[in-house]
Amino acid sequence: MKLPAWLKALFKKETYLKEDGSLDVRKLLLRTFLLMLFIFGMYFIGLRYYRLAGWDQNVVVQQFIENFGVHGVAIYVFIVDLFVLPLSVDLMWPFVMEWHPALAILVMGASSVAGAFCAYLFGRLVGLMPIFRKWVLKQSGTHTEQIITKYGIWAIVISGLTPLPFSTICTVAGILELKAHHFLLASLIRFPRMAIYYLIFTGLINIG
Numbered sequence: 001m002k003l004p005a006w007l008k009a010l011f012k013k014e015t016y017l018k019e020d021g022s023l024d025v026r027k028l029l030l031r032t033f034l035l036m037l038f039i040f041g042m043y044f045i046g047l048r049y050y051r052l053a054g055w056d057q058n059v060v061v062q063q064f065i066e067n068f069g070v071h072g073v074a075i076y077v078f079i080v081d082l083f084v085l086p087l088s089v090d091l092m093w094p095f096v097m098e099w100h101p102a103l104a105i106l107v108m109g110a111s112s113v114a115g116a117f118c119a120y121l122f123g124r125l126v127g128l129m130p131i132f133r134k135w136v137l138k139q140s141g142t143h144t145e146q147i148i149t150k151y152g153i154w155a156i157v158i159s160g161l162t163p164l165p166f167s168t169i170c171t172v173a174g175i176l177e178l179k180a181h182h183f184l185l186a187s188l189i190r191f192p193r194m195a196i197y198y199l200i201f202t203g204l205i206n207i208g
Helices: 005-010 025-052 057-067 069-082 089-096 101-127 130-140 142-151 153-161 166-175 180-187 190-207
Strands: none
Touching: 069 089, 069 101, 069 166, 089 101, 089 190, 101 130, 101 166, 101 180, 101 190, 130 142, 130 166, 142 153, 142 166, 153 166, 153 180, 153 190, 166 180
């Protein structure tokens, strides 16, 4: 099935920027809203199907916790925010809903910040090697470098809350040598981000 041109343009990375190199805030907010709708919609549909099938949610969650627990969730989130992967940290929410809210937010947030900072350190290392620096910047797209150059640490804050590629921006931030303490401070936005998503997922469960 061929996707409409407007749909392709909506999710094309380059269209995050206007012609003058600034972020298209309106389009970015729209994409954030649509992405959240998609994630929560898929979760809600899955939850409804799960219950209609008569599966015991508590048993499945308990089995996951026994097999992987806090360490499994932490490692998954860390890896997703360290490497550029077609995965989302939000896939873990169904498995942490039974946890205390503070524990879920702390584990998800801390693991995300740790992964982001390691991506930043990797970027600093890559920045010392001209050949790899050039290749990574090329692969990340000129828009990523432009966003960080223009917005600095605010690019980290924005990407931590929106569909902008978080791990990619963290790596490029290291290559462009943003100050480490500024980067670390900005990456703490992942904690309120996790708190917001936790509240939304909790609401979906109650609705379901």
